[in-house]
Amino acid sequence: xxxxxxxxxxxxxxxxxxxxxxxxxxxxxxxxxxxxxxxxxxxxxxxxxxxxxxxxxxxxxxxxxxxxxxxxxxxxxxxxxxxxxxxxxxxxxxxxxxxxxxxxxxxxxxxxxxxxxxxxxxxxxxxxxxxxxxxxxxxxxxxxxxxxxxxxxxxxxxxxxxxxxxxxxxxxxxxxxxxxxxxxxxxxxxxxxxxxxxxxxxxxxxxxxxxxxxxxxxxxxxxxxxxxxxxxxxxxxxxxxxxxxxxxxxxxxxxxxxxxxxxxxxxxxxxxxxxxxxxxxxxxxxxxxxxxxxxxxxxxxxxxxxxxxxxxxxxxxxxxxxxxxxxxxxxxxxxxxxxxxxxxxxxxxxxxxxxxxxxxxx
Ligand SMILES: Nc1nc2c(ncn2[C@@H]2O[C@H](COP(=O)(O)OP(=O)(O)OP(=O)(O)O)[C@@H](O)[C@H]2O)c(=O)[nH]1
Ligand SMILES: [Zn+2]
Numbered sequence: 001x002x003x004x005x006x007x008x009x010x011x012x013x014x015x016x017x018x019x020x021x022x023x024x025x026x027x028x029x030x031x032x033x034x035x036x037x038x039x040x041x042x043x044x045x046x047x048x049x050x051x052x053x054x055x056x057x058x059x060x061x062x063x064x065x066x067x068x069x070x071x072x073x074x075x076x077x078x079x080x081x082x083x084x085x086x087x088x089x090x091x092x093x094x095x096x097x098x099x100x101x102x103x104x105x106x107x108x109x110x111x112x113x114x115x116x117x118x119x120x121x122x123x124x125x126x127x128x129x130x131x132x133x134x135x136x137x138x139x140x141x142x143x144x145x146x147x148x149x150x151x152x153x154x155x156x157x158x159x160x161x162x163x164x165x166x167x168x169x170x171x172x173x174x175x176x177x178x179x180x181x182x183x184x185x186x187x188x189x190x191x192x193x194x195x196x197x198x199x200x201x202x203x204x205x206x207x208x209x210x211x212x213x214x215x216x217x218x219x220x221x222x223x224x225x226x227x228x229x230x231x232x233x234x235x236x237x238x239x240x241x242x243x244x245x246x247x248x249x250x251x252x253x254x255x256x257x258x259x260x261x262x263x264x265x266x267x268x269x270x271x272x273x274x275x276x277x278x279x280x281x282x283x284x285x286x287x288x289x290x291x292x293x294x295x296x297x298x299x300x301x302x303x304x305x306x307x308x309x310x311x312x313x314x315x316x317x318x319x320x321x322x323x324x325x326x327x328x329x330x331x332x333x334x335x336x337x338x339x340x341x342x343x344x345x346x347x348x349x350x351x352x353x354x355x356x357x358x359x360x361x362x
Contacts, residue, residue: 032143
């Protein structure tokens with residue numbers, strides 16, 4: 001038995017399958033469905049799914065709103081797939097890239113009867129695979145049998161609980177000394193979550209006293225800002241300023257959380273940037289894609305701080321949600337240290353939107 005995958009391992013496997021364009025079998029209390037990500041769908045697999053029964057497209061209520069489709073299940077909408085629907089039809093619903101060019105997609109008919117539990121689970125899975133939040137589902141008579149005979153991953157709803165509550169435990173896997181320009185006394189720790197998702201890093205500067213509040217920064221990965229010096233955001237200058245301040249005062253801890261694009265992944269962030277080029281702001285772009293404003297899980301941050309032995313922080317941030325999440329998850333924020341750097345002509349509007357819509361402190 002111990003060689004069989006655990007629930008959390010099944011979850012990791014399902015995430016990879018969906019990215020590769022393979023369907024997975026989802027089961028919950030007598031219901032079963034075959035689910036596949038809209039983004040990685042092929043025409044062959046679509047035809048196979050259509051041959052199995054009535055296919056529905058699971059979308060978030062956010063995406064449904066843009067498409068003027070009804071979402072009868074709160075945060076989730078189940079759209080009936082017309083018989084004539086092809087790959088292009090599905091992609092146009094899942095991906096907002098051409099919304100403005102081809103605005104009329106309807107009439108879209110949403111399902112009202114039955115349960116949306118498996119649809120909601122499918123959306124959570126494709127989001128965690130950093131794909132577009134859209135999935136196709138077709139009901140199955142016997143999920144377990146179908147999975148075995150087709151060699152597919154079988155995922156019970158219970159396996160996805162950690163995904164829904166986003167609280168996979170993490171473990172420190174390696175650490176070493178890392179002298180940096182900003183602080184010679186640096187140490188980099190790598191943390192690996194049990195659910196096979198991205199690793200996160202902690203950079204400890206000096207030897208912070210575990211009994212005192214530590215100067216801390218929760219930095220979210222921004223490949224464009226951190227590495228390329230993008231002027232569209234303020235991430236690069238914030239990263240450098242935080243490390244510089246820790247170096248200057250001799251101690252601190254910077255968490256580098258691999259939650260690119262506020263947790264939607266780089267491909268989706270580039271889709272959001274492309275919508276921004278069409279005139280939408282950073283929040284509207286996320287919504288049109290079907291995401292919430294912010295899909296990050298800051299609980300990861302407090303879990304890492306606790307693993308490192310910290311319980312109180314002086315937090316470098318302008319984001320009140322980060323402070324609230326720290327407090328809620330057992331890390332005391334004794335002080336908020338403002339971090340206002342890197343404003344320029346390209347990101348002024350982005351920063352103004354964060355202040356107006358996301359409550360950022362100026
Ligand atoms: N989806 C999306 N993500 C973006 C956009 N611009 C920047 N990001 C991401 O936003 C995150 C920036 O987060 P942080 O530096 O923690 O900033 P913050 O939440 O505004 O909070 P503080 O900087 O602490 O005040 C990074 O993951 C970026 O990749 C955008 O237009 N769309
Ligand atoms: Zn950035």
